[in-house]
Amino acid sequence: MVLPEPRALSKAPMAGLQPVTALSELPAQRVLRQLLEALMFEGLIAYHPGDRNRTGWQWLSFQAGNLHGRCRARIRGFGRLRLDTSSLTLERNQKPVPLSLTTLVAQLPATNSHQQSLLTELLATISNCERLDALRKARHSGDRRNLHGEALDSALHEGHPYHPCFKSRLGFQGDDLVHYSPETSTGFRLHWVAIPRHNLDSQLPSSDMAFWQSELGQEQAYLLRAAFHRAGVDWQQYGALPTHPWHWQKLSQGPESGRLEALGIKCLGPLGDRYHPGQSLRSLFNASRPAKACVKLPLGIHNTSSRRHLEPHSVPSAPAISRWLESIVAGDPLFDTSYPLRLLPEYASLGVAAREEQGANNSELAGELAAIWRASIGSRLHEGEQAIPLNALFQWQPDGMPFIHPWVEHYGLVPWLEATLKAVILPVWHMLAAHGVGLEAHAQNSLLVARSGWPRALMLRDFHDSVEYARDYLPQTIPEPNFGPRQAFYDQAPDNQYYRMSNPEALRELVMDTLFIFNLSELALVLEEAYGFNEARFWDRVRTILTNYARQHSDLRSRLGRLGWDQPHPLTESLLRSKLQPDSEQPRHRVPNPLAPGPNDTLMPFIDHHHKRLP
Structure with missing residues (x-):
């Protein structure tokens, strides 16, 4: 093993380093900081450091529309920034301007509708953070260092450290946020539907009944069959599919309800184990039997960068991709000895097929009614x-x-x-x-x-x-x-x-x-x-x-x-530009590379070109 137990190092000193405790940051302060950091990093607003040769804290100035700002900051590896928003000031025509997300967003390079969309997500992130933080602190006081695996995953409430819309969760209303967020959820059962088999793309490792007995257990598999009988549908003609209860409610009560009926999709109700959402929201961990699979389901909310559905092409392809990766790892002993790597394979999937059947178009439900089963974390751990x-x-x-x-x-x-x-x-x-x-x-x-x-x-x-x-x-x-019957689809697709x-x-x-x-x-x-x-x-x-x-x-x-x-100066993805300027082709920008050879001065931003679109 390349990483042996460090018995000789178990009492190693900290080489004189003394930890400095973190300063608390209110949600509104954090959202503003991450917004400005992302805008500057991606070149969406111009900034100028006081001293290009410094890597520690320094003053920098920036321009956003007709606003001039000044703030203490540290320029970091790959051109990432860390701002001290307590020092932030804004001016317009050399007169102070009160700090405001509304004021700042209105000056960003985007259409008014895209500005308003971003502002909505920023304000939702602040509101959601404030509400969830208050509830979480009232309910949980344990040390997360005592957790690991799925339990720790669900306890990581901080959200994306870069994207400013890290907890927008647009779509949740009222108590939805509390019921279906990992910070506060007490768990819930999945909602099941029956789908005509000719509209269902099934990638299961065994027959339906054997799969459901393995995943649900004998008793719940029997209750699933009973739900089919209550709904008046034939097990031979229909297949079962779990859905997120919030997502099913929105589909069945929204504009898609007519399409559900046209495709013959039947509601079976809640069934089976209780699940708890992980930090990604749509990956659900089995709370009743933690050793069983994680189930990934589409969830029609907007969070961080995108709507949380599942890419339709990827659902039936998930098991094939996992098998491919597993074969590569199994064929190289270095993944066991020198570079230990363990995969959590996605071994089964179900979803509405993206095609036209009986005059009804399935494509808008492909990726909206789907499920992927992934091996649990514990199944890949040793004692x-x-x-x-x-x-x-x-x-x-x-x-x-x-x-x-x-x-x-x-x-x-x-x-x-x-x-x-x-x-x-x-x-x-x-x-x-x-x-x-x-x-x-x-x-x-x-x-x-x-x-x-x-x-x-x-x-x-x-x-x-x-x-x-x-x-x-x-x-x-x-x-x-090897994608089997779907191989031609990928062969014919462009790179x-x-x-x-x-x-x-x-x-x-x-x-x-x-x-x-x-x-x-x-x-x-x-x-x-x-x-x-x-x-x-x-x-x-x-x-x-x-x-x-x-x-x-x-x-x-x-x-x-x-x-x-x-x-x-390699290219990197511009995550925020995708939200402000969604019609941009391949939104990317160049960054200074601290891994490049030569003197380590590449923490400095690529000033000469930082604010230009690069090929």
Whole structure:
């Protein structure tokens, strides 16, 4: 095992570093900060640091329409920013302007309708945070460090650390927010429907009855059959499908109700185990029998960047993609020894088929009535192991210390960090460089498998719409994924539409975005804020890990060269631009790369081009 238990390091000191406790931030302050940070990072508003050669706190000025702002800030790796909004001032024509989201959003480069849409989500995020935080604090007081796996996933209430609409959840009304949010939900049963089999795309590993007996248990499988009889539908002619109760209510009582009736879809009512939502809202964990599968269901709310349905093409393809990835991992012993990687496969799926039947168009319900079953976290753990979602690593606790503080204190910051970076980076990097597959390893999709806080492996999940490959970058020993009867659909699709990309740089962009720029960047921030561990040192460690990998795999030199991971200014996705300017083609921008060779001055922004659209 590449990451042995560090007995010799168990009493390692913290090298004189003393943690600095976190300062509390009200929801309105956080939303404003993340909005401004994203706007500046993506070049949507122009900013100018006081001293380009500084990496610590400094004053910067910015221009948003006719507003001039000034704020203390720190420019970080990949051009990410950290603002101190307590120092923020706004002026118009050299006269002070009160701080206001409404005032700021009105000056952004977008149409009035897109400005108003963004403002609605920002205000909803603030309102939802305030309501959920009050209820959560009243109900829960336990230390999250005692949790792991699904329980910890549901307890990670902070939301996206970059996107300012991190808790908008548009669509929830009244008590919906309380009933169906992980912060406050007490659990709920799924709502079941019966769908004519000719309208149902079924990708189950066994016959219907065998599958439901395995998933639901004998008693609940019997009750499901009984529900069919009560609804007056034939088990041979109809298939069962679970739905999110909120989503089914909106579908059955909204404009789609007529289409449901035209397709012969019948309501069966609530049934089976109770489920609890995870931090992604639509991934539901089995609260009655935690060892059973996680069920991912479409949920027609808007949150963060998009509406939370399921991509119609990805539902029937989910098991095929998981089988493909599992075959790659099983065929490379390094994923067991040097770069431990464990997958949570999506082994079954059901959904309304996207086609026309009997004069009724199914396409608008494809992705709206669907389900994907994913292996539970516990099913991939060995005795004594815990699974920690990566976004837990950069959270602060009510005691004012980082979540990771006991491990840092026990093992020493540098030894623990070195082991963690290797455990998190190398499996994803090896899959990319050696096998030509890009994985969307963002902080919610990735879990650190640890024993007493010491890293042992990386666990990844959620593959159905987050895996990419380039045909000419796959090694000859690895075939493209096999989609069976749906193969022609993917063969005829253009590159860059589904799983197949046109070049390996697209894979590199996916990996660097999700693993470095919007993931490990947050860990780097916590280490600097809490322990004074300079961020330049953090990215130097990452660069050394990647350089050592290249040295150890000299046979991959040309493949690594094609990725361009160490180019000075790579492209990255512009998440907020997609919301303000949704008609933009491939909204991306260039960022300074702290992993590029040479003097480590690449924390500095790409000032000369930062505010231009780049090809």
